[in-house]
Each structure stands twice: as C-alpha cells, then as structure tokens.
Amino acid sequence: MEFLTTMGLEVHCELSTKTKIFCSCSTEFGGEPNTHVCEVCTGMPGSLPMLNEQVVEYAIRTGLATNCTITQYNKFDRKNYFYPDLPKAYQVSQLYMPICQNGHIDIEVNGVKKAIRIKEIHMEEDAGKLIHDPWDDCSLVDYNRCGVPLLEIVSEPDFESGDEVIAYLTKLKSILQYIDVSDCKMEQGSLRADVNLSVRPVGQTELGTRTEMKNINSFKAIARAIEGERKRQIEVITDGKKVVQETRRWDDNKGSSFAMRSKENAQDYRYFPEPDLVPIEISDEWIEKVKNGLPELPTAKKERYIAEYGLPEYDVDIITGSKYLVKIFEKATEICGEPKEVSNWIMGEVLRMASETSTEFEDIKFNPDSLGKLIVILKNKVINRNTAKEVFEKVFTDDIDPEKYIKENGLEMVTDNGAVEAIVKAVIEANPKAVAEFKGGSAKVKGFIIGQCMKQLKGKADPGTVNKIVAEELEKL
Amino acid sequence: MIIDDKMIDYIGELARLKLKQEEKENAKNEINKIIDYMDVLNTIDTSNIEAMSHAFPVKNVFRKDDVMPSKDRDDILLNAPNKKDGAFKVPKTFE
Ligand SMILES: [Zn+2]
Numbered sequence: 316m317e318f319l320t321t322m323g324l325e326v327h328c329e330l331s332t333k334t335k336i337f338c339s340c341s342t343e344f345g346g347e348p349n350t351h352v353c354e355v356c357t358g359m360p361g362s363l364p365m366l367n368e369q370v371v372e373y374a375i376r377t378g379l380a381t382n383c384t385i386t387q388y389n390k391f392d393r394k395n396y397f398y399p400d401l402p403k404a405y406q407v408s409q410l411y412m413p414i415c416q417n418g419h420i421d422i423e424v425n426g427v428k429k430a431i432r433i434k435e436i437h438m439e440e441d442a443g444k445l446i447h448d449p450w451d452d453c454s455l456v457d458y459n460r461c462g463v464p465l466l467e468i469v470s471e472p473d474f475e476s477g478d479e480v481i482a483y484l485t486k487l488k489s490i491l492q493y494i495d496v497s498d499c500k501m502e503q504g505s506l507r508a509d510v511n512l513s514v515r516p517v518g519q520t521e522l523g524t525r526t527e528m529k530n531i532n533s534f535k536a537i538a539r540a541i542e543g544e545r546k547r548q549i550e551v552i553t554d555g556k557k558v559v560q561e562t563r564r565w566d567d568n569k570g571s572s573f574a575m576r577s578k579e580n581a582q583d584y585r586y587f588p589e590p591d592l593v594p595i596e597i598s599d600e601w602i603e604k605v606k607n608g609l610p611e612l613p614t615a616k617k618e619r620y621i622a623e624y625g626l627p628e629y630d631v632d633i634i635t636g637s638k639y640l641v642k643i644f645e646k647a648t649e650i651c652g653e654p655k656e657v658s659n660w661i662m663g664e665v666l667r668m669a670s671e672t673s674t675e676f677e678d679i680k681f682n683p684d685s686l687g688k689l690i691v692i693l694k695n696k697v698i699n700r701n702t703a704k705e706v707f708e709k710v711f712t713d714d715i716d717p718e719k720y721i722k723e724n725g726l727e728m729v730t731d732n733g734a735v736e737a738i739v740k741a742v743i744e745a746n747p748k749a750v751a752e753f754k755g756g757s758a759k760v761k762g763f764i765i766g767q768c769m770k771q772l773k774g775k776a777d778p779g780t781v782n783k784i785v786a787e788e789l790e791k792l
Numbered sequence: 793m794i795i796d797d798k799m800i801d802y803i804g805e806l807a808r809l810k811l812k813q814e815e816k817e818n819a820k821n822e823i824n825k826i827i828d829y830m831d832v833l834n835t836i837d838t839s840n841i842e843a844m845s846h847a848f849p850v851k852n853v854f855r856k857d858d859v860m861p862s863k864d865r866d867d868i869l870l871n872a873p874n875k876k877d878g879a880f881k882v883p884k885t886f887e
Contacts, residue, residue: 332857339860348879353863368854390845397808399882445885448876455879583806588845596851 316553317517320545321525322480322510323472326487327465328497329441329505330373335462336440337364337407337592342464344503348446348457356462358402364591370464371414371595373496374438375605377466378415380494380612381433381487387597389414391438391589399456400442408467409437410586414595420490421614422482431483432471441465460504466496472511472522477541481534484508485636489613492638498677501532508537513558514548523548524558528565528572540565544572616641624654630662639676640665643683650687653694660686664704668711681714689717699777702726728775732784735768735776739784742767743792753789761785795823 335342338355354362378385389412393405418433443461445454468487474480488506491497499506513525528544531537543565548558563572611619617635620626626634634640640661647657665686669679689710693703698721706726709715721727729735742764743750753760765785769776795803800820804811811819865878874881 333859334857339855339858340862341859348877349865349868351862352868357868365853365855367857369857371854399885446879447884451876451881452884454882454885455876456882457879585806590846593846593850593853
C-alpha cells in the first residue's frame with residue numbers, strides 16, 4: 316500500500332523584547348534561578364499583568380512579513396491547565412481573536428514552488444523551566460523564562476514531505492531574523508516546533524488520525540522525527556491497527572518516539588476571555604507605520620541580487636538565507652564595489668572558515684568592512700590571492716584590520732621587478748641540475764623554478780610577474 | 793445542562809480537588825443553581841448585541857519595553873512551602 320503524509324506545524328518563537336510580556340522583568344537568557352521574576356510572572360495573588368507594547372508591534376511586524384491579515388480588534392484568553400512550570404495555572408494566550416490570520420510563506424523544494432498557508436499567529440507567554448533533582452527525587456522550578464513573550468505561528472496542514480517542513484522552517488527563521496523580532500536560537504529554545512502528522516493510503520481523501528510531536532529543537536531532529544513517525548504510523552495501519560490521537564515525544568538519541576504519559580482530560584483547557592487585560596485595537600495608521608518600517612525581505616532581496624548583480628541563484632539563496640551573511644555582503648560590497656567578488660569570498664572563504672571553526676552565522680564577529688578592504692587591497696595588487704586568503708583567516712578569527720596587519724607583517728608583494736629578477740637569477744644559478752633537465756626538454760622544471768622563487772620571495776610576489784621573468788630568464792640560457 | 797455525579801468528578805479532577813461525597817453533593821447543588829441562572833439569562837434576546845468580554849470601554853493599555861529591577865529572590869520564595877537552591881521545590885514532575 317502506498318501512503319501519503321500530511322503535516323502541519325506549530326512554531327513557537329521567543330520575541331527579543333527586553334522585558335517580559337506582562338511585567339518589566341528582564342528576558343535575558345541564563346541567570347541564576349528565579350532572579351528575573353516578580354509577583355506578576357510568578358502568579359502571586361492580586362498581581363495584575365500589563366501588556367508590553369513592543370510585543371504587539373513585533374506581532375504586527377511578523378504578520379505583515381508573512382502575508383497575514385492583522386486582526387485590528389483582538390484580545391487575550393486564558394488557557395487553563397495545571398503544571399508546575401505555569402504558576403497561575405493558566406497561560407495567557409489568544410484563542411478566539413488571534414492578532415494575525417490567513418497568511419502564507421512561499422517555499423521552494425527541488426525547484427518546485429509552493430505556498431504554505433498560515434492559519435494564525437497569536438501572542439502568548441512562555442512557561443518556566445523544570446529541573447529534575449536526582450538527590451531529592453523532586454523537581455525544581457525556575458520562573459526566569461516564565462512570561463517571556465512568544466509568538467505561536469500555526470500553519471495549515473499543507474506539508475507533504477520533511478523537505479517541505481525544513482524549507483518552511485528555514486524561511487520562517489530567516490524572516491524572523493530579518494525583521495529583528497527573534498534571534499531564533501534553537502539550542503536556547505527561542506525557536507521550537509511541534510509537528511502534527513498523519514498518513515493515509517493513496518486514494519483516500521479524508522485525512523488520517525494525527526499525532527503531535529512537541530518541542531523538537533533542531534532541524535535535523537525534526538527531519539528524523541518526521542521520518543520516524545511516518546514509518547511508525549504506516550506500520551500501525553499495515554498491521555490492521557488504528558493510529559491513536561496523542562502527543563508523542565521524539566527521542567532523538569534513540570531515534571524513536573513514545574506516547575507522553577497520557578494526561579487525562581489535558582485537552583480540556585476551558586478557555587475564557589482574560590478579564591485582567593483589555594482588548595487591543597490596532598489602527599490603520601499603526602499597521603501602515605509598521606509596514607513602512609519593514610526591511611527588504613529574503614525573497615525580494617534574492618530577486619534583486621540576481622537582477623542587479625547577476626549572481627548565481629545558488630549563491631544568492633545561501634547569502635539571502637541569513638541576515639548575517641547579507642550584512643557581510645552588503646557592507647563589503649559598499650566598500651569595494653565588487654558584488655561578484657564579495658559573493659565569491661562569502662561562498663568560499665567565509666563559509667569555509669565558519670564550518671572549520673564551527674561558527675554559526677549569527678556568531679560571526681568580524682567587521683564586514685574588513686572583507687571589502689581586503690578585496691580592494693587584492694585588486695590593487697598589494698598582495699596576491701594566497702596571501703589575501705591567509706589575511707582573511709586572521710580577519711575571521713581575530714577581527715584584525717587587514718591594512719594594518721599587512722603593513723605590520725610586511726606582506727606586501729615585491730613590486731620591484733629588478734628584485735624579482737635578481738632572485739630568479741639566483742635560483743637558476745643554485746639549481747644547475749634542474750636547468751640541465753630543462754635544457755633536456757623537461758617543461759615541468761619551470762614549475763619547480765617558479766616554486767623556488769616564490770619560496771625565496773616568501774610568497775609576496777605577483778605570480779604572473781614571477782612566471783614571466785622565469786620564462787624570460789630560462790629563454791636566455 | 794445538568795451537573796451530575798460524573799460531571800462533578802470530572803470538574804474536581806480538572807481543578808485538582810479531592811472531594812468527599814458530602815462536598816460533592818454540595819457542589820453539585822450549587823453549580824446546578826448557577827447553571828439554572830444561566831438558563832434564565834439565556835432567555836434574553838441578545839441577537840443584536842455584540843459579545844462583550846470586559847465591563848469597561850477601555851482598550852490599548854500598554855507598558856513601554858523598559859527593564860525594571862526584578863523582586864528579591866528570597867521575597868519571591870518567602871511563601872513557597874518547599875524550596876531548594878533558589879528554586880521552588882515540587883513533587884517530581886515529568887512531561
Ligand atoms: Zn516579572
């Protein structure tokens with residue numbers, strides 16, 4: 316039997332506001348347990364929440380960047396459930412009137428374009444963290460993350476393959492970073508995805524029973540979880556059994572999922588309007604203002620780079636996929652005016668150094684101007700390409716100023732042709748055996764001589780010049 | 793809607809309350825009275841009235857995104873029945 320897979324995604328993203336959604340505690344990551352807490356975010360009786368305006372602004376920004384309609388009159392609701400990471404025993408969220416609705420994100424997989432519909436985006440608060448204490452066999456609760464603003468971005472069940480899911484998440488992450496609403500650090504939990512998945516035999520129109528896998532925190536783990544769960548459901552159905560609607564946890568180390576201890580009645584959240592927070596009314600002017608402040612988004616940027624600079628699509632995809640690479644590209648291009656050369660350096664040396672030093676793009680520290688300057692220096696033939704690559708490694712790891720570094724280390728090329736000539740002559744004289752071989756018809760020897768000359772020149776010469784002078788001197792023999 | 797024994801057990805479970813038989817009977821009667829009152833309200837024609845979630849016509853109450861000092865941890869933990877290493881200590885909880 317052939318099966319079709321259908322998936323939907325719920326993505327939680329922590330917003331990069333300075334303070335929490337309903338109180339003025341810092342959202343800074345880390346910190347000793349319960350040092351970023353107050354009476355509001357620990358749910359003390361009698362405390363009242365007050366909405367952070369920046370959260371609304373970021374939500375509007377995200378909605379506009381994902382082609383959503385902004386719900387101009389929206390409000391909060393309470394989602395009730397008992398769990399120690401949630402001190403109020405309810406989470407303030409938006410069920411009935413989410414702030415953004417009916418959007419879409421365009422993805423491309425193997426050359427095929429597809430729009431993934433976004434059902435809604437709502438604002439809510441994050442929960443605290445439970446740490447298991449093996450000594451006392453108890454749990455310890457830290458509320459530092461409790462009340463950090465979240466956007467939950469809910470897609471329609473439009474995904475048919477793991478590749479589509481990864482393409483969507485990659486695009487969504489890059490949009491959220493472009494518009495500066497979240498740093499999207501999966502390893503710190505500021506971007507997390509829940510996957511709803513069902514399978515059905517080809518020919519069946521109604522969707523199969525779905526399961527949900529929660530809080531998977533890397534793209535690779537998501538791809539593995541999808542493949543694992545798809546296989547499991549197909550096995551269940553092929554065995555003549557039924558898929559149970561449940562929440563499952565993906566164990567990436569074991570490579571399998573298991574049903575989370577069934578919290579009975581857990582789905583009965585008894586939502587009702589949050590009486591402590593007044594409705595939000597978003598004016599046309601406010602939306603217009605946010606719209607005008609949006610930066611150029613990845614798709615538009617990609618098209619512009621191709622049209623304006625004639626760069627290859629593959630390279631542009633990589634560069635525009637990360638706002639951090641875009642920053643390097645645009646700044647360096649501004650300095651040297653050579654977009655193609657900058658793109659080549661990014662695709663070559665920047666990616667190589669990032670991978671060799673296991674540096675995430677967002678953690679690349681060097682001043683992008685330095686790459687632009689280095690390209691100018693190279694173009695002016697002050698140094699040759701090999702030296703430039705060596706200097707760039709220093710730029711990447713230590714953020715040095717290339718001009719100063721080249722001067723201080725005397726890396727400029729020997730531009731005095733007389734000096735080059737003298738060295739070539741000396742090398743030829745010192746290698747009579749090679750010269751004899753050359754005379755005997757061995758052309759390879761020329762390469763050896765050039766190599767020896769470059770060694771003497773410590774690599775600081777224009778290879779073209781050395782080549783030419785060696786050829787001339789050998790001719791004279 | 794009628795609140796029967798099964799429903800009382802269910803509500804008790806959702807609210808994490810262990811009720812004795814006598815308390816269940818009491819709660820059942822009281823909640824049924826509230827539900828009866830809702831039925832009275834339901835007889836009023838509200839077809840032309842917009843749904844209301846708040847009693848006052850106030851909207852857009854916002855706070856600026858400025859960090860203020862958090863509360864002292866010892867104060868926050870003052871009423872915690874159990875604490876350890878600066879954290880609230882609770883029974884072992886697994887997801
Ligand atoms: Zn707080």
